Amino acid sequence: MKISQITLRHLRMKLKSPFETSFGSIATRDCVLIEAQMDDITGWGECVADRDPGYSYETAGTVWHVLKDFLAPIIIEGDISTPHDFHPMVDKIRGHLMAKSGLEMALWDIWGKLEKRSLREIIGGTRTRVDVGVSVGIQPQTEALVKTVGNYLNQGYQRIKIKIKPGRDVHETQAVRHAFPDIRLQVDANSAYTLETAERLLPLDEFGLLLIEQPLGEDDLWDHSQLQRRFRTPICLDESILTMRHTRQAIEMVACRVINIKTGRVGGLSQAIAIHDLCSQHHIPVWCGGMLETGVGRAANLALASLPNFTLPGDISATDRYYDEDITDQCFILNPDSTIDVPALPGLGITINAHALDRVTIDRLRISYA
Ligand code: OSB
Numbered sequence: 516m517k518i519s520q521i522t523l524r525h526l527r528m529k530l531k532s533p534f535e536t537s538f539g540s541i542a543t544r545d546c547v548l549i550e551a552q553m554d555d556i557t558g559w560g561e562c563v564a565d566r567d568p569g570y571s572y573e574t575a576g577t578v579w580h581v582l583k584d585f586l587a588p589i590i591i592e593g594d595i596s597t598p599h600d601f602h603p604m605v606d607k608i609r610g611h612l613m614a615k616s617g618l619e620m621a622l623w624d625i626w627g628k629l630e631k632r633s634l635r636e637i638i639g640g641t642r643t644r645v646d647v648g649v650s651v652g653i654q655p656q657t658e659a660l661v662k663t664v665g666n667y668l669n670q671g672y673q674r675i676k677i678k679i680k681p682g683r684d685v686h687e688t689q690a691v692r693h694a695f696p697d698i699r700l701q702v703d704a705n706s707a708y709t710l711e712t713a714e715r716l717l718p719l720d721e722f723g724l725l726l727i728e729q730p731l732g733e734d735d736l737w738d739h740s741q742l743q744r745r746f747r748t749p750i751c752l753d754e755s756i757l758t759m760r761h762t763r764q765a766i767e768m769v770a771c772r773v774i775n776i777k778t779g780r781v782g783g784l785s786q787a788i789a790i791h792d793l794c795s796q797h798h799i800p801v802w803c804g805g806m807l808e809t810g811v812g813r814a815a816n817l818a819l820a821s822l823p824n825f826t827l828p829g830d831i832s833a834t835d836r837y838y839d840e841d842i843t844d845q846c847f848i849l850n851p852d853s854t855i856d857v858p859a860l861p862g863l864g865i866t867i868n869a870h871a872l873d874r875v876t877i878d879r880l881r882i883s884y885a
C-alpha cells in the first residue's frame with residue numbers, strides 16, 4: 516500500500532443538543548478527518564480528539580500537529596503491506612493515540628477496498644448487527660433527565676447510560692431507576708471522583724446498574740482496584756485503558772470487571788482488537804464506547820463491536836441522536852430491537868457527502884511528497 520497523499524480536515528459539527536459531562540458541556544463537536552490516497556482508492560479515518568483537552572490530553576490541534584509533522588511523513592514514505600504494520604511503524608512516537616488511530620483507520624478503509632471485503636469480515640466480526648444504547652449527558656434538572664431518558668426509550672434504545680458528576684449522581688440515578696425500574700442502566704463519571712469522594716456513590720450499588728464507568732482518575736488503576744472491592748456493581752474502565760499493558764494490569768489487580776474499548780483511545784483498530792482478545796481470554800466482557808463520531812468513526816465502531824466478546828451494548832447510537840446532517844451519505848438507523856446494522860460494503864462501507872463535508876470544514880491541509 517503506497518500512500519501518495521494525505522489530506523487533513525478540521526471539522527466542527529453542531530450537535531442537535533448540547534452534551535454535558537463531568538468535564539464540561541459542548542454544543543459543537545470538533546474532529547480531524549483524514550483522507551488518504553492510494554492510486555485511485557481513497558481511505559477515510561476520524562481522529563476523535565475534541566477541541567479541548569477534557570476527556571484526553573489530545574485535542575484537534577495536537578492531532579493536527581502530530582499527523583502533519585510526524586505520522587504522515589512516516590506513512591507517505593513507508594512501506595505498508597497491511598494495516599497491522601502501522602502500529603509498529605509509529606510506536607516510536609510516544610502517546611498521541613487518537614492521532615494514530617485516525618490514520619490507521621484510513622489504512623483499514625483502503626485495505627478493505629483493495630480486498631473487496633468489509634471491515635467486519637476482515638477483522639473476523641461475527642455479528643451483522645450489534646446491540647446499542649444511548650449515552651445521555653448531564654441535564655439541567657432531574658425532571659429533564661427522566662424526560663430525556665423516556666424519549667430515548669420511546670425511540671427504542673434498550674440500554675441507557677447517564678453521565679454523573681459530584682452533586683449530580685445518586686439522586687439522579689435513583690430518579691431514573693424509579694421511573695424505569697426494568698431498563699438496562701449504567702452511569703459514567705468521566706474521572707470526576709477520588710477514592711474518598713467516591714464513598715458517596717455507594718448507594719448506587721442498590722440500583723441494579725450494569726456498571727459504573729470510570730469513577731476515578733485516568734492514571735489511577737490502583738485506587739480503582741480499592742474501589743471495586745467496595746462495590747458489588749462492576750466498575751468499568753474507559754479513560755484508564757490506553758494500552759495492552761494497562762489492560763493486563765487492570766485485570767490482574769481487579770481494577771475493573773468490564774472494559775470500554777474505543778479505537779481512538781487505544782491507538783487504533785489493531786490495538787482495540789488485541790485488547791478485546793486479551794479481555795476475552797480473561798472472561799472480562801467489553802463494549803464499544805463512543806466519542807460522538809461522524810459516520811466515518813461510527814462505521815468503524817460498528818465493525819469493532821461485531822467481534823464476539825463485545826457482549827454489552829455499545830455507545831453507538833443512530834445518526835439522528837447526534838446530528839441533523841452527517842458527512843457520510845449513509846445514515847445509521849436504530850432497528851426496533853435496539854441494534855444497528857454493521858456496514859457490509861468494502862472497507863468502512865461509507866461514502867462521503869462532499870457538500871456536507873465542505874459545510875463543516877474549518878481548516879484543510881494537503882500533504883504529499885512527490
Ligand atoms: O466517556 O464515553 C465517554 C463522549 C465524549 C467523550 C467521552 C465519552 C462520550 C460519551 C458519548 O459517552 C458516547 C457516544 O458517542 O454516544
Ligand code: MG
Pocket residue numbers: 703705728729753754775804
Ligand atoms: Mg466514558
